Amino acid sequence: MPTETFFNLPEEKRQRIIEAAIDEFSRYSFHKARVTAIADNAGIAKGSFYQYFEDKKDLYKYLMETIAKKKMSYINKDMLLNRDKYGFFQLLREVFLSGIRFAKENPRLVPIGEMLLADKELLHELYGENMDRNNDFFKQLLKYGQEKGEVDPEADLDLLAHMLSVLTYSLVDLVMEDGKIDMDDMEIYDKMLYFVENGIKKR
Numbered sequence: 001m002p003t004e005t006f007f008n009l010p011e012e013k014r015q016r017i018i019e020a021a022i023d024e025f026s027r028y029s030f031h032k033a034r035v036t037a038i039a040d041n042a043g044i045a046k047g048s049f050y051q052y053f054e055d056k057k058d059l060y061k062y063l064m065e066t067i068a069k070k071k072m073s074y075i076n077k078d079m080l081l082n083r084d085k086y087g088f089f090q091l092l093r094e095v096f097l098s099g100i101r102f103a104k105e106n107p108r109l110v111p112i113g114e115m116l117l118a119d120k121e122l123l124h125e126l127y128g129e130n131m132d133r134n135n136d137f138f139k140q141l142l143k144y145g146q147e148k149g150e151v152d153p154e155a156d157l158d159l160l161a162h163m164l165s166v167l168t169y170s171l172v173d174l175v176m177e178d179g180k181i182d183m184d185d186m187e188i189y190d191k192m193l194y195f196v197e198n199g200i201k202k203r
Contacts, residue, residue: 001058001061001062002052002053002058002059002062003051003052003053003054005051005052006051006052006053009052013044016042016043017038017042017044017052018063018066019042020037020038020039020040020041020042021038021042021059021060021063022063022108022109022112023041023108024037024038024041025060025063025112025115026108026109026111026112027111028115029115029118029119030056030057030060030115030116030119030122031119033056033060035049035056035059038059061126063112064112064116064126067109067112067113070102070106071098071099071102072098074098074099074101074102074105075094075095075098076094076098079091079094083144087148087150088141088142088144088145088148088150088151089145089150089193089196089197091141091144092141092145092164092193092196093189093190093193095141096168096186096189096193097186097189099168100185100186100189134165134168135158135161135162135165136161137161138160138161138164138165139157139158139160139161142155142157142160142161142164143157164196167192171188171189171192
């Protein structure tokens, strides 16, 4: 995490550093991105960078956490606050739909996620650190589905939560196949959600 010194900076300066980091990590992979370039573009000395962050990875982790929080803000607030009005599968669909809205409105952030997905070692490190958080989100949603009578009461929620977490990453290649993000990409998630709801056994 950033140091207290970073959080004590004026908001404008903190944002300038984050914007410089986004520019660098959206153009280069984590390993090729340069602290010098980030510092130069942010208008700070390279030595100052290490007063704010332990190293490049410290900044990268903070950036990914910031992006994750921003992505969560794209989930329909009414559905979060009044979930009793909605079915489990409506809520699950909204989770994936919010991801597409986020990507469409934040195109600079999409390449950062793509490059992270391509770096299996780094992805495992970051994904492992955030797995419990992701799994817990889906587990709570699945518990709600059980309460609504829409999810099998005998289902292993830990296993299902893990599967849904992984699916959020595994479908990115298909969504980005045409090189752009648009609302039509929800069709891919709808196909996945169909099998989540109905299974793959012939009926």
